[in-house]
Structures are given as structure tokens and as C-alpha cells.
Amino acid sequence: xxxxxxxxxxxxxxxxxxxxxxxxxxxxxxxxxxxxxxxxxxxxxxxxxxxxxxxxxxxxxxxxxxxxxxxxxxxxxxxxxxxxxxxxxxxxxxxxxxxxxxxxxxxxxxxxxxxxxxxxxxxxxxxxxxxxxxxxxxxxxxxxxxxxxxxxxxxxxxxxxxxxxxx
Numbered sequence: 789x790x791x792x793x794x795x796x797x798x799x800x801x802x803x804x805x806x807x808x809x810x811x812x813x814x815x816x817x818x819x820x821x822x823x824x825x826x827x828x829x830x831x832x833x834x835x836x837x838x839x840x841x842x843x844x845x846x847x848x849x850x851x852x853x854x855x856x857x858x859x860x861x862x863x864x865x866x867x868x869x870x871x872x873x874x875x876x877x878x879x880x881x882x883x884x885x886x887x888x889x890x891x892x893x894x895x896x897x898x899x900x901x902x903x904x905x906x907x908x909x910x911x912x913x914x915x916x917x918x919x920x921x922x923x924x925x926x927x928x929x930x931x932x933x934x935x936x937x938x939x940x941x942x943x944x945x946x947x948x949x950x951x952x953x954x955x
Contacts, residue, residue: 848883848922853900860926871939871954872929876900878948886920901929902945908932 848856853873862869879902880887889897895905898919903909909916909924912931918924933939940949949955 844885844922846884846886848885848900850883853883853922856922857926859923860930862926862930868933871952872901872926872933874952875939875945875948875954878952879945885922885925899925901925901932903928903932911935 845852853876854869857869857873858864862872864870876883879897880900883900885900887897887899887902889902892902892904894907897904900922903919903925906916908931909919909928912928914924914928914931919928932944936944938955939945940955
């Protein structure tokens, strides 16, 4: 049997090319299997009900935060949005809608409002897979504030509420 020069290089190149194609196909399949989020809606022009309707940056401006709060139903009156806005600025100082704290003992804290694990989303009737959609995250936070009747205290946004003097 004759030795073919470069055979191993061609085999390795073929292997890596195939691996790359398989990885790309797997990513595309996984992405397609996820439910549409607001970014999909923005690209197609069809908004998912009750979600942000534009292409979402990872970091929001204060104006964007206020707009999403209105979309989520937050009342702009004392005891509601003004205080929640301050808590969010404390919890996620850079307004990162994809903020995630894996150190939270309740399965991590997710999004602008740093909501605990799946628990709050499921109780609020929201799809946990959409935790980074600011409207979904803020609507879940509104549900939590409404159910608790307060911001601070045990199980609330205790640290930031105490730091800011919000109860």
C-alpha cells in the first residue's frame, strides 16, 4: 500500500469541517425549537402577545426601562413603579436585561428584577424561558409586588429595599 502525502491533513480538515457543520446544524435546530421571543417577533413584524416588540439590546436605557414597565402594567405612582425602578437600579446597576446571579440559593436570580428561579415566573403564569424579555420580567415582578403587598422583607427584594429605605 502506498503512502499518500497529506492524507492525514485532509482527513483532519474533513473531520473539522464536518464537526463545524454538525455544530451549526445543532445550534440552528435548538434555536428553532425555542419558542419565539420578542426578537423573533421584531424580525417578522408579528409581536408575541404581551412582550417587547422591538429588537432588544442587552443593556437598556432608563427610557427603555420605563417604556417596558408601562407595557408590563406597572402603575407610575408612589409605592409602585418609582420604587421598583430604584430597586432594579440597585439589583442590576447596569440595566442588563440578561442579568443572572447563580449564587442565589433559590435557583439563581434572573433579569432586571432579579427574580428567583422558575418559581416566580410559574406562579405568575409566565413562561420562564422568556425571563430576559423585559416585559415578561417586569410583569412577573409586578405580580410579585402585588401578591406580597410590599417590596422588602423576607422573600422580597430585601437587600436593596432595606438599603434604599423602601418597604
